[in-house]
Amino acid sequence: MNLGRISLLGAIAILGATTATGLMAHGNVTPQAVDTSALPDIGEEWLAKNPYSGNAKAIEIGQSAYGQNCARCHGLDAESGGIAPDLRYLEQGESGDQWFVERFRHGSSHDGKVYMPPFGDVLGQKAGWAIRAWLETKFQG
Template sequence: MLDVRTRRLLAALTMAGLIAPVQLWAHGDVAPQPVNTDALPEVGEDWLTENPYRADKAGEEVWAKAVQIGDSGFNQNCARCHGLGAVSGGLAPDLRYLEANESGDEWFVERFQHGFTQNGTTKMPAFGEVLGQKAGWAIRTYIETRPEDGALDAHSARLHAIRDELMKGEGDEAAIKAELSEIASQVATASGAPVADSAVSRAAAALTSDPASFKHAAEVLTIGLSAAE
């Protein structure tokens, strides 16, 4: 049975029209789903012990692309057990709290590459040979940027007001974008990573001078706020 937070997120996704109901159950299919990592730099054949796609190593552009690819890879292959958006419903560890350092990386890559078996029962399948190292580190990058629980609480009232303003197509694009970016910079990750990939940062990125972007940014905020409640 899905937990309350996951049900709210699914409902928000459907209401926003960003995902069709039939697609909701594609997350975490038993058969591993391929992850296209062509846009990411090569990392060699030998498995690394530290995430190569962090911004301080690979640059902001590579980091952002890794988050995007990791988002898709995680929600297609890992969410069935670890929860949509990496918010665990209790069936498996909440990977958001795996520290964004070499120790956390080593734990992650061991599980991703080889899986985990306990008392003869496979608790997690091995994804290393199936998805490859680049996909693994992209998923790791996405996971460590997830906001901690309650990260939006202090800004909830203002974000609802901004969302409503955007839905009406009102407000100054540059001013709203700047305010969203400022709020996004204050959103803490559960892993201790310096930058969170949150609904606020995504809404800020979606907002442009195109009037149609106002509604899209509002929908992104709606999903994030619904999941946080």
């Protein structure tokens, strides 16, 4: 069964049903809270580098947080169905971390449309870095 194709068809159906507002409506889905209490505290200030890289607990939390908040656009198990970039190809290391956190915090909007909603304030940086830690395990060179 080709799940990527099914989720792409689902996304097209959603877009078709909301043509007037298009991607705007697509970008307005409520974020799902993530329990990060099991992870070490990293303060309020946003870090430039993933503090949870390789942390097994963070990877587990990140996988579930990704499934609830990112998979509908970026694809199940991070395999993109085509509507949003395939995050398995995101650069490893610090420059990849910085690009990841930029998008996670602020999302992406242009020409008056929300392509990706911001997650920084709603989910917090512990959840963001946990998702990044899980994505690192999915990296495709």
